Amino acid sequence: MIDKVLEILKSSSEPLKAGEIAEKAGIDKKEVDKAIKSLKAEEKIESPKRCYYSAK
Template structure:
């Protein structure tokens, strides 16, 4: 499973907007890897930001 899939899985499981630090904490992932994955997900349009610095699946 790719890191992007893990990030999306954590976001879907929580059901609320999360910031990168919380995603890393809940998923047991490295923060830098989460940041890279989120950048890719943003470019692909797979996550959206309902408020500054918080993300949710598109």
């Protein structure tokens, strides 16, 4: 799950919102939110602007 979210962010040329990530991954937004929280804690992703995320 977390790997899939990170993979989508790495393949995107621009920052994505959680809803967009969920749509691309075909998973529930709540699961994406959990993955984002975890990835932020591990400092693998960043938030260049509010509610948008990108891989570091």
